[in-house]
Amino acid sequence: MTVLDTRLSPRPARQARTRHYVMCPPTHFAVEYAINPWMDASVPVDAERATVQWDVLRHAYLALGHRVDLVSPAPGQPDMVFAANGGLTVGGRTYGAKFRHPERQAEAAAFTAFLRDAGHDVVDPAHTNEGEGDFLVLGSMILAGTGFRTSLEAHVEAAEVLDRPVVSLELVDPRFYHLDTALAVLDDGTGDAPADIAYFPGAFSPHSRRTLRDLFPDALIVSELDALVLGLNAVSDGLHVVLPSAAIELAGALRDRGYAPVPVDLGELLKSGGSVKCCTMELHA
Template sequence: MAVTKVVRYLRLVTVNQQRVARKRTYLMCPPEHFTVEYAINPWMDPQTPVDPELAVKQWDRLRETLTGLGHEVFVLDPEPGLPDMVYAANGAFTVDGTGYGARFKHEQRAAEAAAHQAFYRERGWRFVAPLRTNEGEGDFAYLPAAHGGLILAGYGFRTELPAHAEAQEALGRPVVSLNLVDPRFYHLDTALAALDDGNVGYFPGAFSAASQQVLAQLFPDAVLADDTDALAFGLNLVSDGLNVVLNSEATRLAGRLRAVGYQPVPVELAELKKGGGSVKCCVAELRP
């Protein structure tokens, strides 16, 4: 019995040694104009009231959590008439100092793209304006240590498949296309998350059978979420390789992450969930 405990302890130590936090740089946009006035995803209900003050408090807490973990957070100025600007991840996708811009599917969000483009151009980034419909980091994830540097890209509801080829040309990284088949998981970042530079967590039921096979081959050590935590936006998370900031409702997923050496950091984002997003939707990673 004592030997078994020692083996378990050594395994835990080994796992924890593999988890290293890396300082990240993020972009967020405060929900000063956040409301749910229309429904462009299954989670939005204009009849459900939003508490604007609480939304700002929850967003502030998320930002403070990220800066408290040692990360840098830039803030994009919100604009009146664009209530979904708080979901900053959708405005672009960046790799190695290049920003691949968004082209939103729904007209209600179309004007957000220009604000993001201006942010990158003002800071001297190389910026590629898209011709194809895509919704930025909402449908793209980058894993620099996976297979030499790999982009995972979702399609099926928002981003169109030809945008994957466009992103590959713009960013110079191979793109793996993943077919989303459940409308509740309308963006890739609602069903899959980069946990570190080489591994992911995901909910298999959000993907087609073929895409599930691809993910299983690419990431045999992935952390899998069940439907309860996936529907609680548990995978809509931000990770620095060790600390995983995720929705506080995703308790089982937090346990699974802890069991393999990550440190879950739960946050409450109930108001912003009313618009169909959680932690990751509010946070774009800047990769200079």
């Protein structure tokens, strides 16, 4: 058994809540450069298959009753399909993205324009951050990753812009370059059930592991095996957890915990180091 359930309290009833997502079609998706350990420009990408896989994900959200808005893909931006990185929106206000790598920097303006057109108050960032790639929202706090793509200064800036407490977590394994590759929010704690997360401890510094243990003593601890298929790059509505189909043991642990796993195959997008959550920006109420 490689997935350990450390839950200490009785299992609560799980309840779904309708969500509002933003996605970007993989029209220009390709692996043309390498900015994380998953990317290899010599490995071919099946663009047609990537589009089919992405569309299955979109229809999974629609079938669950969620709203999905689409951003128009920009030519020359192959990673724009990873919409989660385009900003962080809470309560109608958005903390904009400022990408670390030059290859992705033009994406920020495209997502900012989309969100402003949709009526959101977007604050342009002064510090490097990659949106929901490194910021995960719970009802009482925002968990924020640093170490590879998002600066600690951005954590402070996000807290000021969104008026929410931010908890900083240090990532130390380059395979898990964004927080959303190493930790998943299963329940944000805004309903009757307490906040609930799953994470892979090996992605974090010792200090951050202690922080997570203190904040979430009942968290679902995920194996390296499931983490390495980006099983934690998942999206939950509080009941249904949409996750990579290769994370088989994690799916079983989620069922035992009262969730309903919804497996999808995003194998082509994994070639760029992204999966379900990477493709999904959530506009948090």
